[in-house]
Amino acid sequence: MTIAQFFGCTMIAFGPPLSMFVITIARDPVRTIMLVASAFFWLLALLFSSILFMVVTPLKDTIAFGAIFSVLFQELFRFLWFLLIQKAEVGLRKVSEGNIEIVENKHILAYVSGLGFGTISGVFSLVNVLADMTGPGTIGLKGDPREFFVASAFTSLAFILLQVFWGVLFFNALHKKIYWQLIYVIFSHLTCTSITLLNPFYAMTIPLVWAVTILSGALAFRAVGGTWRSLRNAMKRSPQVVQIQISTSRNSIDAGGATAGLKGCFA
Amino acid sequence: MADLVINSRSHVEPNSNRAEPYVVGQEEGQDSSTNAERPRGTSENDGIPREEYEEEDEELELKYGAQHVIKLFIPVSLCMVVVVATVSSIAFYTETDVYLIYTPFPEESSRWQDRVKDAVYNALILLSVVIALTVVLIILYKQRCYLIIKVWLGLSSLLLLTFFTFLYLTEVLRRYNLGLDWISLALILWNFGVVGMVCIHWKGPLRLHQMYLIFIAALMSLIFIKYLPEYTLWVVLAVISIWDLVAVLCPKGPLRILVETAQERNEPIFPALIYSSNIMYSVLSDTDGDTRSPSNPEAQGVDISNSTQENLSNPQNTQNSTETPPVEGEPTNGPVAKPNQKSKPKKRRRETAEENGYVGEEGGFNRDWERESEERSRRRRQQVRNHMDTNPSHTVPGAANQEHNQSDIEEEEILVGKASSYGDWNTTFACFIAILIGLCLTLIMLAIFKKALPALPISIAFGLFFYFTTSFLVVPFTEELTIGQVYI
Numbered sequence: 001m002t003i004a005q006f007f008g009c010t011m012i013a014f015g016p017p018l019s020m021f022v023i024t025i026a027r028d029p030v031r032t033i034m035l036v037a038s039a040f041f042w043l044l045a046l047l048f049s050s051i052l053f054m055v056v057t058p059l060k061d062t063i064a065f066g067a068i069f070s071v072l073f074q075e076l077f078r079f080l081w082f083l084l085i086q087k088a089e090v091g092l093r094k095v096s097e098g099n100i101e102i103v104e105n106k107h108i109l110a111y112v113s114g115l116g117f118g119t120i121s122g123v124f125s126l127v128n129v130l131a132d133m134t135g136p137g138t139i140g141l142k143g144d145p146r147e148f149f150v151a152s153a154f155t156s157l158a159f160i161l162l163q164v165f166w167g168v169l170f171f172n173a174l175h176k177k178i179y180w181q182l183i184y185v186i187f188s189h190l191t192c193t194s195i196t197l198l199n200p201f202y203a204m205t206i207p208l209v210w211a212v213t214i215l216s217g218a219l220a221f222r223a224v225g226g227t228w229r230s231l232r233n234a235m236k237r238s239p240q241v242v243q244i245q246i247s248t249s250r251n252s253i254d255a256g257g258a259t260a261g262l263k264g265c266f267a
Numbered sequence: 268m269a270d271l272v273i274n275s276r277s278h279v280e281p282n283s284n285r286a287e288p289y290v291v292g293q294e295e296g297q298d299s300s301t302n303a304e305r306p307r308g309t310s311e312n313d314g315i316p317r318e319e320y321e322e323e324d325e326e327l328e329l330k331y332g333a334q335h336v337i338k339l340f341i342p343v344s345l346c347m348v349v350v351v352a353t354v355s356s357i358a359f360y361t362e363t364d365v366y367l368i369y370t371p372f373p374e375e376s377s378r379w380q381d382r383v384k385d386a387v388y389n390a391l392i393l394l395s396v397v398i399a400l401t402v403v404l405i406i407l408y409k410q411r412c413y414l415i416i417k418v419w420l421g422l423s424s425l426l427l428l429t430f431f432t433f434l435y436l437t438e439v440l441r442r443y444n445l446g447l448d449w450i451s452l453a454l455i456l457w458n459f460g461v462v463g464m465v466c467i468h469w470k471g472p473l474r475l476h477q478m479y480l481i482f483i484a485a486l487m488s489l490i491f492i493k494y495l496p497e498y499t500l501w502v503v504l505a506v507i508s509i510w511d512l513v514a515v516l517c518p519k520g521p522l523r524i525l526v527e528t529a530q531e532r533n534e535p536i537f538p539a540l541i542y543s544s545n546i547m548y549s550v551l552s553d554t555d556g557d558t559r560s561p562s563n564p565e566a567q568g569v570d571i572s573n574s575t576q577e578n579l580s581n582p583q584n585t586q587n588s589t590e591t592p593p594v595e596g597e598p599t600n601g602p603v604a605k606p607n608q609k610s611k612p613k614k615r616r617r618e619t620a621e622e623n624g625y626v627g628e629e630g631g632f633n634r635d636w637e638r639e640s641e642e643r644s645r646r647r648r649q650q651v652r653n654h655m656d657t658n659p660s661h662t663v664p665g666a667a668n669q670e671h672n673q674s675d676i677e678e679e680e681i682l683v684g685k686a687s688s689y690g691d692w693n694t695t696f697a698c699f700i701a702i703l704i705g706l707c708l709t710l711i712m713l714a715i716f717k718k719a720l721p722a723l724p725i726s727i728a729f730g731l732f733f734y735f736t737t738s739f740l741v742v743p744f745t746e747e748l749t750i751g752q753v754y755i
Contacts, residue, residue, distance in 0.1 A: 029333040029334045029336065029337040030333045032337055032340070033333060033336055033337070033707055036340075036700060036703050036704060036707070037704060037707065039700050040700050040701065040703075040704045043697055043700055043701070043733070046741055046744075046745075046755075047733075047736055047737075047740065047741060049744065049755075050736075050740040050741040050743070050744040050745075051740055053743075053744045053747075054740055054743065054744070063747050063748065063751045063753055064753075066744060066747065066748070067748065067753045067755050070744075070755045071755055074755065120696070120700065121754075121755065123692075123693075123696050124693050124696070124745055125745070125748065125749065125754055125755070127692040127693065127696065128692050128693060128745075128746075128749060129749060130692075131692050148752075151752075152752065155752075155754055156754070159754045192754070193753065193754060193755055196752060196753045196754045197751070197753055199751065199752030199753065200752055209754075
């Protein structure tokens with residue numbers, strides 16, 4: 001049971017991110033590097049929040065304090081990361097020569113860095129639990145919630161996906177100066193973390209977190225120019241066509257009013 | 268344990284004949300590349316050809332950087348996976364009961380001050396061993412005792428491939444409670460060892476070669492993890508990377524001397540010379556499967572990896588200044604020239620040769636090996652690319668640089684392996700990410716400063732920093748979060 005549970009939970013939490021990585025990122029070295037670099041920024045954010053948590057001794061028992069500030073640090077570092085990418089854009093364009101897509105379409109970088117944030121945060125929240133899962137022993141014998149592992153895996157997955165969506169929305173908001181999206185990101189991040197403070201009431205927390213995830217996903221999808229039609233096309237057709245669909249959606253953005261950011265790149 | 272010190276692959280064939288032809292080839296390669304680049308450059312920033320040109324160079328370097336970083340990521344990650352998997356499943360490698368002869372201070376005192384003191388002594392002893400071996404190697408090289416060097420390297424890799432593999436295998440079998448009779452074991456070891464020696468010192472399929480390099484690097488770091496006391500390990504890591512800095516940057520640094528001597532003699536650097544933490548070279552011989560003509564000069568490329576950047580720098584200079592027609596003709600720049608050659612479209616070389624990693628010490632050589640493998644694959648790719656696209660852009664200059672960086676792998680593995688032996692996976696992953704970032708930064712700095720930089724220090728510093736901060740600061744916090752099932 002332990003080994004089976006280990007693999008099951010690993011796949012629940014990291015299967016989707018892994019496939020996203022393999023399909024969309026692994027083939028491009030620049031994207032892979034950006035992924036690792038954004039993960040590094042998340043680590044820095046975590047480091048700072050840990051320092052804060054350790055330093056403010058009176059509040060050490062209140063995990064809520066540490067968690068909330070950690071969220072704020074993450075958003076701060078996401079912003080710093082954004083600034084860094086902006087600065088590095090010239091270099092990026094050179095590096096990705098022949099594959100200008102990554103500079104042209106800002107959403108790609110946003111997605112990549114979101115996935116970087118998400119993966120590393122998922123790893124940090126779940127990996128030790130996974131290591132314990134392989135045994136010896138299992139959980140639930142003394143009245144603890146038996147679904148602890150599976151619930152952890154599902155929540156981790158939700159947070160990984162949330163980070164991806166937040167990454168996209170956050171960058172989009174900064175590029176296009178749509179500040180309500182920025183506020184939405186910070187607010188929903190705080191909300192989700194606060195919801196998990198209620199654990200172990202999984203029956204309540206998991207649906208709520210997933211509801212926010214789906215909402216954020218829908219918003220992110222809209223933000224990158226997705227529509228019902230493009231979604232349906234993507235579902236219906238073969239993978240090849242998915243590629244085309246992506247490019248058309250980008251064109252549609254350009255045609256339909258071309259954001260300052262996009263224009264900037266062409267200039 | 269002198270054995271530990273060395274490993275390497277060597278396949279050096281200093282052919283003076285080759286030098287000339289390939290020089291020519293190099294020239295051609297450069298020409299074509301330059302032509303190709305120029306138009307691009309102009310189109311991009313119209314005007315000012317001179318600057319534009321330089322910019323192009325930089326661009327190329329950066330571009331290579333991206334691919335090379337990935338080339339580095341893959342072997343480094345594979346090695347780490349092997350080490351981490353071993354360390355976390357096999358207790359044998361986490362218990363330090365026997366120490367290397369180099370580290371006589373056992374660190375058993377209960378006071379941490381004493382342990383730290385012991386660790387520092389141990390590390391200094393180890394460092395002096397490394398320095399001594401390096402000096403011996405240089406002297407041998409200067410005296411042209413190639414045979415001794417070859418034997419030395421050969422013996423060390425033989426030892427790794429047989430004896431330490433034997434130890435590893437028995438521990439794995441014991442851990443999983445599997446039975447194996449001695450005859451089969453002998454057969455397996457014999458085959459593994461012989462194939463390994465052939466691949467490493469002579470030639471073999473690329474994949475196999477890479478596999479052996481990764482395996483050896485992992486084995487080496489496992490040995491250090493097992494036989495070095497805890498604090499010593501950390502101090503050694505720090506000391507070796509500082510040594511790396513000195514060896515590479517100091518005008519009289521040993522690496523530098525080696526490289527210069529090799530250049531004077533117009534030979535590829537003897538494979539053996541690679542030092543552990545620092546230098547790695549690879550010599551390519553062009554025994555291309557298809558074109559077996561010895562006449563292909565291109566075949567030999569020397570890459571220096573790691574700290575060797577000095578070497579690199581030389582080639583780079585030539586390349587950067589490419590435009591200044593390198594004296595190609597002259598044999599003198601034999602080693603230097605080689606990197607360029609990679610760029611040549613025509614060549615399909617198989618890099619049979621390798622770097623030699625001599626390693627004196629822990630850290631160094633594993634990486635070297637790895638790098639080699641990376642280099643090879645990179646070259647492969649380049650070749651392929653060359654064939655496929657006419658785009659000359661892959662002029663090698665960039666490529667040369669990147670190679671350097673590869674050296675650190677082994678120490679990093681040690682670091683990650685050690686981190687994982689404490690049972691906290693967060694620390695392991697933090698170190699992993701930090702090391703990868705360190706690699707990237709090294710590459711970026713290489714592109715910016717365009718001079719030789721030791722590859723180790725940045726990633727090791729990052730790795731150590733994140734190891735300690737994660738285990739002391741972050742882990743208590745994340746444990747709280749995990750206990751409360753709070754996600755951030």
